[in-house]
Structures are given as structure tokens and as C-alpha cells.
Amino acid sequence: MSGKLYGVGVGPGAPDLITLRAWRLITGAQVIAYPAPDSGQSFARSIVAGCLRKDQIEIPIVVPMRVERFPAAQVYDEASENIVAHLDAGRDVIVLCEGDPFFYGSFMYVYERLSDKYDCEVVPGVSSIMTGAAVSGIPLAARNDVLTILPGPLPDDELTERINATDALVIMKVGRHLKRIRDLLNELNLLDKAIYLERVSLGEQRTMPLADMTDESAPYFSMITIYKGAEPWIDTAKMNVTNHD
């Protein structure tokens, strides 16, 4: 009998923001796969490093970190073959995913290759967007607000139209688009409502009004949030600022 494939969201970064279900699956796993950069540590693995045992088989899925470029299909083809060997041998395989597996998550590239042939379960995780709201003290959305999630690489005209049309928004994958997006929000008179967030929930987290974030670019795991709502208690200027740089 084949093993089962699990896509497990491990949350935004803090080890105690994984779920009890993720913890149970990871501590009990025989085989654990995770995305890893070509140099340096796997972020997903680092979140759960405290749960791992030496007798577990680890499968790093080494994804070249070229910015904004979809990683070669070959990487996921090879990783999937590796995972399949374990599934066929009757071993369950846990694939770790930063945040949530089905919210812009890398697990989808494994899922699309294997979910037709193997029993598969997705374990949702705490997303960086909810964590960003929690650490900044400013909600994502309330009551009948419309919330729009926008990838930062979208062109200016599309961003402009969608930003103007919504009550609240999160711009994901800010990265090298930081300066362009900041300039755009300034033109749209929204800079004073925009929050910059980086590596939320981690020790090196940075949160600040976007106007104060003057770098040209940002890490991949960064985002910008805007809540346009008229709630009187929401005051961007009073937000908690953390900056460990």
C-alpha cells in the first residue's frame, strides 16, 4: 500500500505559529521534503528544526533563487520522483511549505504532479497576511470590506486600478519592486496609510510605515498592507514599529 503525501503549512516563521496538526505530522514523519535555496538554509525547515529527529529522511528541493522567475520544472520533476520512491515503498511523505500551501505556496508544484496518483492531504497554515495584520495592529478587513491580494510584480497600471477599487489590500512578493510600488502609492496619495512588513513573526521582523522604508528593494518575504477603512481607532502613525537592523 502506498504512503500518503502531505502538504503541510508551517506558518510565517515563528516556530510556535505552526498548528498542533503540523507538529504531530512532522514529529511523526519518516520522510520530510522542503524547498531550499541553492546556498544557505531552507526557511521552511528552519521553522520546524526543533521538531526534527536525526533518523528522519530529509529531501531538500533545491530551487535556484532567481528573483521572480518560476523555478525550472525539472527541479520539481526530480523532487517528485524522489518523493514517489518513498510513497511507493509505503512511507508517508511530508512536504513543508512556508505559510499556507495553497496561498501562493510552493507545495502546489508537487501537488500538481502527484495528487492524481497518490492519496494527498493539505494541512493549512497561518498565513503571513494574517500575521502581518497581527504584528502591525491594523486589521486586514472587517465587516463588509473588500480585500484584494496583489502580487507586487504586476505592472503599474494594473496595480493602480486594483488598489483604487478596493477597501483593503496586501501587496505580496514586494522584493525588487519596492521602490516602484512606493512611488506608485505616493502618486495615489496612499503612502500615509501603507505599512511595510518583512519577515513577520521572526526575531528579525521589521514593521514600519512604508514612508519610512527608504530602501530600493526588499527581501522576497516582504509585503505592503493598506487598510482604507475609516475605523477611528486605526492610526498608521501610532503603529508599533520594530526594526532590528
Added chain:
Amino acid sequence: MSGKLYGVGVGPGAPDLITLRAWRLITGAQVIAYPAPDSGQSFARSIVAGCLRKDQIEIPIVVPMRVERFPAAQVYDEASENIVAHLDAGRDVIVLCEGDPFFYGSFMYVYERLSDKYDCEVVPGVSSIMTGAAVSGIPLAARNDVLTILPGPLPDDELTERINATDALVIMKVGRHLKRIRDLLNELNLLDKAIYLERVSLGEQRTMPLADMTDESAPYFSMITIYKGAEPWIDTAKMNVTNHD
């Protein structure tokens, strides 16, 4: 010294989809508050019932369950006074919130009243939207998709415009708007891509193509998702259907 106020997301419903942080805070708490209906059990409390002890002080925040009506400010004024008495006595107070506190969460009504005067921490939770994607096997968003979160009570013309303009969407708070929204999606030729989800992650969860959900109305904790993406592996017709009715 005053106690600290915590807004703790307890996730979509399954007791093991709370975070380790939530578990630690709840099991260690002296005082726990939660929204409760005027008759029947508190959903938020039921999620963590297995963690509670008899010596903990519980504060039900009884919110009359009139559909779509914002509960009287008086309920939260009184609950906040009750919470303040404990904070002033130096006791921390945990306020439970279904899903995530800052994603359409009821905790905001306590937060807006007390966050200026007391030390406050928000603990993010697993959201029903990520859980809905996990249980249906269909992603929320990938790559450069735009994802729009829409409250079901919005009028038809606004829903139409926003549904047409996005790559992926979740309609929250479907409730008594079910039939209207289903008719609208049918007119927009999107019914075959729409998923209906109810009480995700719980034993009584229901997930099915919206076309198969012929009821006139739905519970408050229900949603509709549409992923328009052209990923060949996404096939609404093949989705797992659970229906415990």
C-alpha cells in the same frame, strides 16, 4: 501592574488546527473570553474546549445572532468593562476568535475599545479561506494571481464587477445570500468553477460544486471559492465532495 490582553485566533474549527502559541496561552490562562450566541454553544469555545480547566474564569460575550446585523455596541461595551476589571487586577485576558482575529474577526470590537489603554497582542490563526482551499484540493492563488475576498452581502452589481475583474475569489458570509449569489454566478458563466464550502475542517463539513448545492440559504460560516486559473490539474468536477447531511 495591568494584565495583558490577547486576541487569539483559534482557526477554522478542528481543535488541532490551533497553533502551539494559542494552545500555550489558552492552557495557561486565568481568564478567557469568547463570543457566544444567545442560545447554544460558543463556536470559538468549542474549538478549544479540550484545553480548558475548571478553575479558569470564563467571560461569554453574548452577541444576539441577528443575521448580517452588526451587534449592538452595548454588548462589546459591557464585555470590555468586564475584561477591564480583570486587566486592572493584573490578570491577563485571552479573547478567543474563530479563524483569525484581524480577518473579519469579532476580536476587533474588543481591540478598538481597549488597545489604547492596555498592552495587547494579537495571535494570528489559520483562516477558513486557507482551510477551504486545503479541503477542496483547489488553490486560493498561485504565481501572479490576484485574489479578491468579497463579503456576500455586497449588492449584485458590485459583486459582478469585482468577480469579473479577478483571477481568484472567495465570497465570505454567504448565509442567506446563497441563492442570490448562485444565480449571479450562473449568469456570469462561473457556476461550473464555483465551490461551496461549509464548516470546513469540522466533522460536519460540507464541500461540493456550488451547482450541486441547491439550498436557499447557508449557515453563516460558509463560503464560495472560484479559481479561474488555467492550471490543467485543477478540475472542479474531480474535487473531493463531503456531505455529512
